[in-house]
Amino acid sequence: xxxxxxxxxxxxxxxxxxxxxxxxxxxxxxxxxxxxxxxxxxxxxxxxxxxxxxxxxxxxxxxxxxxxxxxxxxxxxxxxxxxxxxxxxxxxxxxxxxxxxxxxxxxxxxxxxxxxxxxxxxxxxxxxxxxxxxxxxxxxxxxxxxxxxxxxxxxxxxxxxxxxxxxxxxxxxxxxxxxxxxxxxxxxxxxxxxxxxxxxxxxxxxxxxxxxxxxxxxxxxxxxxxxxxxxxxxxxxxxxxxxxxxxxxxxxxxxxxxxxxxxxxxxxxxxxxxxxxxxxxxxxxxxxxxxxxxxxxxxxxxxxxxxxxxxxxxxxxxxxxxxxxxxxxxxxxxxxxxxxxxxxxxxxxxxxxxxxxxxxxxxxxxxxxxxxxxxxxxxxxxxxxxxxxxxxxxxxxxxxxxxxxxxxxxxxxxxxxxxxxxxxxxxxxxxxxxxxxxxxxxxxxxxxxxxxxxxxxxxxxxxxxxxxxxxxxxxxxxxxxxxxxxxxxxxxxxxxxxxxxxxxxxxxxxxxxxxxxxxxxxxxxxxxxxxxxxxx
Numbered sequence: 001x002x003x004x005x006x007x008x009x010x011x012x013x014x015x016x017x018x019x020x021x022x023x024x025x026x027x028x029x030x031x032x033x034x035x036x037x038x039x040x041x042x043x044x045x046x047x048x049x050x051x052x053x054x055x056x057x058x059x060x061x062x063x064x065x066x067x068x069x070x071x072x073x074x075x076x077x078x079x080x081x082x083x084x085x086x087x088x089x090x091x092x093x094x095x096x097x098x099x100x101x102x103x104x105x106x107x108x109x110x111x112x113x114x115x116x117x118x119x120x121x122x123x124x125x126x127x128x129x130x131x132x133x134x135x136x137x138x139x140x141x142x143x144x145x146x147x148x149x150x151x152x153x154x155x156x157x158x159x160x161x162x163x164x165x166x167x168x169x170x171x172x173x174x175x176x177x178x179x180x181x182x183x184x185x186x187x188x189x190x191x192x193x194x195x196x197x198x199x200x201x202x203x204x205x206x207x208x209x210x211x212x213x214x215x216x217x218x219x220x221x222x223x224x225x226x227x228x229x230x231x232x233x234x235x236x237x238x239x240x241x242x243x244x245x246x247x248x249x250x251x252x253x254x255x256x257x258x259x260x261x262x263x264x265x266x267x268x269x270x271x272x273x274x275x276x277x278x279x280x281x282x283x284x285x286x287x288x289x290x291x292x293x294x295x296x297x298x299x300x301x302x303x304x305x306x307x308x309x310x311x312x313x314x315x316x317x318x319x320x321x322x323x324x325x326x327x328x329x330x331x332x333x334x335x336x337x338x339x340x341x342x343x344x345x346x347x348x349x350x351x352x353x354x355x356x357x358x359x360x361x362x363x364x365x366x367x368x369x370x371x372x373x374x375x376x377x378x379x380x381x382x383x384x385x386x387x388x389x390x391x392x393x394x395x396x397x398x399x400x401x402x403x404x405x406x407x408x409x410x411x412x413x414x415x416x417x418x419x420x421x422x423x424x425x426x427x428x429x430x431x432x433x434x435x436x437x438x439x440x441x442x443x444x445x446x447x448x449x450x451x452x453x454x455x456x457x458x459x460x461x462x463x464x465x466x467x468x469x470x471x472x473x474x475x476x477x478x479x480x481x482x483x484x485x486x487x488x489x490x491x492x493x494x495x496x497x498x499x500x501x502x503x504x505x506x507x508x509x510x511x512x513x514x515x516x517x518x519x520x521x522x523x524x525x526x527x528x529x530x531x532x533x534x535x536x
Contacts, residue, residue, distance in 0.1 A: 155172045162176070213456060386467055419446075
C-alpha cells in the first residue's frame with residue numbers, strides 16, 4: 001500500500017513535466033594482433049556488400065543476420081567457447097568491412113560455472129538457478145568450491161526487502177527479496193528532449209517499472225555475509241515468472257556464500273509455510289577460472305588521429321539477442337557502412353579517425369573495460385586521441401509483467417535513453433536524428449552530472465575519463481534472462497537506429513575536437529583523468 005501511494009505521489013509530481021516534454025516532442029583471414037582464427041569460429045560472415053542497401057547503410061535483413069549469428073554462438077560469456085567465437089567473428093567482420101589494424105585488446109578476467117546445483121526447502125525440491133558469481137573465494141582470485149554430495153543444510157531466516165540482515169542470521173540461510181532500484185521516472189529527471197508522440201513513456205506502469213540491472217544485490221549480500229550467514233535464497237520479487245536471471249558480477253563485493261534465485265511465486269509458497277524449524281539444503285559446485293577477455297578493435301583512418309569511438313559489447317550470459325546482439329550488430333553495420341563509403345570513387349578522408357570496438361567482461365567485472373580505459377584514456381599509450389564515444393546497446397521490444405506473472409512482450413519499442421554530454425549544437429543534432437528517424441519512446445538525457453559517479457551504460461569509463469559520449473541504452477525486463485531471444489528484437493528499429501547514429505557521428509566529425517563536449521577538451525580530459533584515477 002505504501003509503495004502504491006508513493007508511486008501515485010511521484011506520478012502527480014512528474015507526469016505534468018513529462019507530458020510537456022512529450023507535447024514539445026510531438027511538435028517538433030588472420031587478424032592483426034591475434035593468433036589464427038579459432039576453430040570454434042564456424043559461422044562464416046557474409047560479405048558487407050551483400051547486406052547493404054543502395055545508400056550503403058546495411059539493410060534490416062543484414063543487421064538481423066548478424067544478430068542471428070551472434071545468438072547462435074551463445075552463451076557468449078567471458079572465458080566460454082561462445083565468447084571466444086564471438087570475438088573472432090567480430091574481428092573477421094571488421095576486416096571484411098575494410099577496417100585497419102584490427103586486433104584484440106586483452107586483459108585477465110574470470111569465467112564462472114556452476115554444476116550440481118539444487119535447492120530443497122523443507123525436504124521439497126524448489127525450481128531455482130544459482131546466483132551468478134556466487135560461492136567464490138575472492139574478487140581477484142580463481143577458486144573451486146563445492147558443498148559436496150550432501151550439500152549444506154541450515155535453517156532459513158526471511159528478511160524480506162530489508163537491506164540489512166540482523167545478527168540472528170549467523171550460521172543460517174537468508175531468504176531475501178531482490179529489489180530493482182532505478183525506475184524510468186528517476187532516469188527521466190535528466191531528460192533534455194523526449195520524442196514520445198504516442199505518450200508511451202508517460203504510462204504510469206512504464207514510468208515506475210525499474211530496470212533489472214540496478215538492484216539491491218550488492219548491499220544485501222554484503223550485509224548477509226557480514227552477519228555470518230552461510231547461504232542465500234534470492235526471491236525475484238520485481239521480476240516476471242522466471243528464475244533464469246543472469247546477474248552481473250559486481251566487483252566491489254565477492255559473494256563468498258552460495259546463493260540461488262527463485263521466482264516470486266516460489267517465494268510466496270515457501271513463506272506460506274515457513275517457520276523457525278524450516279531448513280533448506282543447498283547443493284552447488286562453483287568453478288571460477290582465469291580467462292582471457294577480448295575487446296575487438298579496428299580503425300578507419302582519418303586526416304588526424306583524433307578519434308571517434310563506436311562501441312558496444314559482444315558478450316552475453318544467455319542468448320543475448322537484444323543484449324547485446326543488437327548493439328554489436330549495429331557497430332558492425334556502421335563499420336560496413338563507413339568502410340563502403342571510404343571505398344567509393346573520389347571518396348575523401350574523414351577529418352577524424354573512426355574506431356570500432358566491441359567489449360568483453362560486461363558481466364564479469366569490467367576488467368577489459370578498465371584496462372582499455374587505462375591504456376587509451378588515462379595513460380595515452382597509443383597514437384589515437386579519443387575525442388568522442390558513440391555507444392549503442394539494447395534495441396528491443398518493450399515487455400511488462402502480466403497479471404498472471406508471465407512476461408508480456410508488446411509490439412512497441414522499449415523506452416530508450418541517449419545519455420550525452422556534448423555541446424548544444426550536437427544536442428540539437430541528436431534530437432533531430434531521433435525525430436527524423438522516428439525513434440519513438442526515446443529521451444535525450446544529460447549525462448554531465450553523472451561524470452563524477454558514473455552511468456549505467458557500456459560507455460561509463462569513457463564518461464568518467466572526460467570523453468564526450470552519446471550512449472544509447474534501454475532496460476527491457478528480459479535483458480538478463482534466458483528469455484532474451486531473437487523474437488524480442490525490435491526489428492523495425494535496427495536500421496533507423498544505425499542511420500541516426502551515422503548522422504550523429506558525421507556531425508561530430510565536423511566539430512572541432514576540443515569543442516565536442518560541454519567543457520573544453522583539455523579541461524574535460526584533466527577532470528576525467530582525475531576521476532578515473534580515483535576509481536582505480
